[in-house]
Amino acid sequence: MARTRSDLTAAVLSRLGDTQEAIWTSDEIDGYLQDGLSELCRAAKPIIDTVYLENRHEPFVCTYQDELDLLATMPGFAVGRISRITYEDERALLTANQQVTTPRACPITCPPESELYADITPGALLPAVGDVDGSVIEIDRSLYDSRVIASLTTRDARNIDSRYETHAGEPYGVVWQGDGPRTVRKVKRPSMEADVVDVDGAFGLLRDGDDVATTDDDVTGTWGIARQIPGHHPMGSFSFGTPRRVYLDGKNIRLEVVRQAAPLDAPQDLIELPDRYADYLRDYAMGEALARPGAGHQPQLAQHYQARWATRIERVKARMRRVSTQRISQLGGSQLPRTRPPSPRLPWPYAAMRM
Amino acid sequence: MTKAEIRTKVLRKLRQQRAGVPFSEAEINQAIDDGYAEMSDASEWNEVVQLLDLLADRPYYDARTVCGQSLLAIGPAFSPTTSRWLRPVVVGDLDGNDRRWERVVSPSAAPDAYFTRGLWWFGYYPRVASDTGTVKQYFTALPAPMEDDDAPGFHDDFHDGLVEYATYDLWAQAGEATLALAAWTRYAAIEAGLVAHTKSRNSTARVAGYGAHAQ
Secondary structure, X not given: OOOEHHHHHHHHHHHOOOOOOOOOOHHHHHHHHHHHHXXXXXXXXXXXXXXXXXXXXXXXXXXXXXXXXXXXXXXXXXXXXXXXXXXXXXXXXXXXXXXXXXXXXXXXXXXXXHHHHHHHOOOOOOOOEEEOOOOEEEEEEEEEOOEEOEXXXXXXXXXXXXXXXXXXXXXXXXXXXXXXOOEEEEEOEEOOOOOOOOEOOOOOOOOOHHHEOOOOOOOXXXXXXXXXXXXXXXXXXXXXXXXXXXXXXXXXXXXXXXXXXXXXXXXXXXXXXXXXXHHHHXXXXXXXXXXXXXXXXXXXXXXXXXXXXXXXXXXXXXXXXXXXXXXXXXXXXXXXXXXXXXXXXXXXXXXXXXX | OOHHHHXXXXXXXXXXXXXXXXXXXXXXHHHHHHHHHHHHHHHOOOEEEEEEEOXXXXXXXEHHHHHHHHEEEEEEEEEXXXXXXXXXXXXXXXXXXXXXXXHOEOOOOOOOEEEEEOOOEEEEEOEOXXXXXXXXXXXXXXXXOOOOOOXXXXXXXXXXXXXXXXXXXXXXXXXXXXXXXXXXXXXXXXXXXXXXXHHHOOHHHOOOOOOOOOO
């Protein structure tokens, strides 16, 4: 059973001999635990996850009359954008004409439904950017159609194609620069819309693989909910629960990212690390608590716990590198050099031989 | 030494250092358990092996579901189909050699290499075409917690490490920095010995190459 935040907080307070919270409060310890978790994830990068930059028309949420007016003034741009109304009153704001022409309010909740409104999508551009959430530390790999594509800087992208932001075609790279801290740009702008799965039925949970028409796999077990879909990596902070969305690789951009662990917001929140690594946080919090000036200040012990923390971070890093250090390398690399081939020359005794 | 014997020794040691030991039996047991976990974590002496079923459509396997929460690290892998150890590779190598390596299917219905992703995800290359075949996957993991009549799983020479760790841990909890750090120094020496023993315990029996031969 994975450790919860309250497990570790109780352990720290107990070890500090302050279960009554006379010197250290549980809130303070919670903060230290969160700091330790963030630092471990930032320094050792143990968590790899998958994110999709979906090549689909974006659903468009419309909640005010002003937004509808704005859309109405630029029909060419708004064509294909799908708006979603959230209250029945909003529907009343639309005139009868607006309900049948652009912009159109459609209760779109998932990509397959947008297929029903294909008549309003021609001409619409696919999004050239996608967002990653704030937990993402770095992009480790990027793929399009299961093929590794380049991670470019804006300078690279400009040098390759000065119109990279507008040229459409098959994406060959991603740029995580220049569009904001959470926005990743696709180079080129995708020209083909990604496929989506057809879901049988209209409501409820995904029950088994057969609900997703494009997969054809046997179901393991006979009851309960679908836990995993073959061919798909479980995404998100935890791998329990049922899959909520199914992404297809074909014409989508898949990012493999290094991310932070799920935040420890509530006492029952699970620590997204195997137990042994969660226990590291307990000693980190001990070190921080004992380092605080005032009652309970123990500089020697604080320094000791901080040194142990540094050792453990290095231990995690070493385990992450283990396969890399065990592999057998080929002298000179396993790829052909990417330099220009040598110029053709005459053999050195050529002149003498002519004589 | 069994855990009960270790506890007795810890108590004796604590009493030698300070009259009136303010720790309960449960606290001493907890300190011994922590020491057992720490020594096992540092040395990775506890190797486990699992026979994994290969799945055609599994991008990465999760070591946490194979090993459980006791997982420490992912180890090497062996294919019973080909009777060969799989080559350790990193994803960067695979990306450099074939940008579409994820779609490569093994002609022999067995993978040739393994790689890790992060701390607990791992995968095999090339993938298999159907859900057949197995791989013997090695891991290091924490050992099961000891009962009173259990002895630590590692060599007897290093059992005193648990005594020193428990002494250190209990004094640290009591705020006795000098006593705790002295015990830690003694513990660290034993831990280093166990780490060296785990990594190179057969090195003296090894036959050297390049003409050198011990007489």
